[in-house]
Each structure stands twice: as structure tokens, then as C-alpha cells.
Amino acid sequence: MTRRILFVCLGNICRSPAAQGVFAELSKNAGLDLQIDSAGTGSWHIGNAPYGPMQDAAAVRGYDLSGLRARVFVTDDFSNFDLIIGMDADNINDMENLRPAGNKTPLHLFTDYTRSSGSSYVPDPYYTGDFEAALSLIEEASAGLVRHLQ
Ligand code: 4NP
Numbered sequence: 001m002t003r004r005i006l007f008v009c010l011g012n013i014c015r016s017p018a019a020q021g022v023f024a025e026l027s028k029n030a031g032l033d034l035q036i037d038s039a040g041t042g043s044w045h046i047g048n049a050p051y052g053p054m055q056d057a058a059a060v061r062g063y064d065l066s067g068l069r070a071r072v073f074v075t076d077d078f079s080n081f082d083l084i085i086g087m088d089a090d091n092i093n094d095m096e097n098l099r100p101a102g103n104k105t106p107l108h109l110f111t112d113y114t115r116s117s118g119s120s121y122v123p124d125p126y127y128t129g130d131f132e133a134a135l136s137l138i139e140e141a142s143a144g145l146v147r148h149l150q
Pocket residue numbers: 009010011012013014015016040042044124125126
């Protein structure tokens with residue numbers, strides 16, 4: 001059975017498209033049968049490709065994010081996905097505020113799947129400028145999520 005997984009951040013141009021691209025690659029290599037998407041809780045960047053510096057940093061590591069386009073998180077995502085993953089606590093709170101009564105779709109922080117790193121959220125490189133740190137954390141969490149789903 002295909003499992004459907006959604007990655008969510010604020011703008012859907014840095015962290016969640018990177019998570020989508022990295023996790024798609026790692027889960028494909030692991031042979032998992034998944035449908036993967038990403039969305040943002042904010043609507044500023046709808047239709048836009050991922051932020052250039054994030055695309056460039058991801059490309060150096062072998063992930064092509066160029067075909068992704070930003071969309072906004074919607075209430076229907078709770079029924080259209082089996083697992084929803086936020087990058088930070090604000091993302092989780094913003095989504096919980098849209099959860100339909102009675103819906104039980106699991107919502108987790110991406111850092112729930114990391115082993116070693118001490119961070120409890122994925123810092124936003126759009127503001128920190130540290131695309132390498134974000135990608136390293138996203139790779140670690142993606143590997144952890146692949147293990148969790150195997
Ligand atoms: P993201 O980063 O949530 O990782 O996509 C952001 C990018 C842009 C904005 C916010 C967050 N913005 O407000 O434009």
C-alpha cells in the first residue's frame with residue numbers, strides 16, 4: 001500500500017521542499033512505496049520554485065529541487081496524507097488550528113526522527129543563511145524516517 005507523506009514549513013520554498021527532495025531520494029533508494037509532497041502554512045510563495053540558494057546547496061549534494069512549486073497547506077491535507085511532518089513548533093501549531101474535528105492523522109516534528117543532533121526543530125535557512133546546516137539536519141531526519149517506515 002502506498003503511504004502518503006507531507007512535509008510542511010512556513011514558506012514552502014526552503015525547508016519542506018528540501019525535505020521532499022532529500023526524502024524522495026533516500027526512500028526511493030530504500031525501495032519504499034510512498035507518495036511525497038510538501039506545503040507551506042503561509043501563502044506568500046504559492047507557485048514559486050524553491051529559493052535559489054537552497055536549490056543550489058541541494059544540487060551540490062545531488063538533490064534536484066527545480067521542478068517543485070510552492071503551495072499552501074489546506075485542511076484537506078489531513079485526509080489526503082497518512083503522516084504530516086512539520087519543521088518547527090509553529091508549523092505544528094498552525095496546522096493543528098486547521099485540523100478537522102475527529103481527524104487523527106499523525107503530525108510530527110521532522111527532528112523526532114533524528115538520532116544525534118540536539119536540535120528540536122529545523123532552523124529556517126531563509127533567515128539563518130545556513131543552508132548546509134539545514135540540509136545536514138534534513139538528511140539525518142530523512143534517514144531516520146526511512147528507518148522508521150521500513
Ligand atoms: P521556509 O522559509 O519556511 O523554510 O520555506 C521561508 C521562506 C520565506 C518566508 C518564510 C519562510 N517568507 O516569509 O517569505
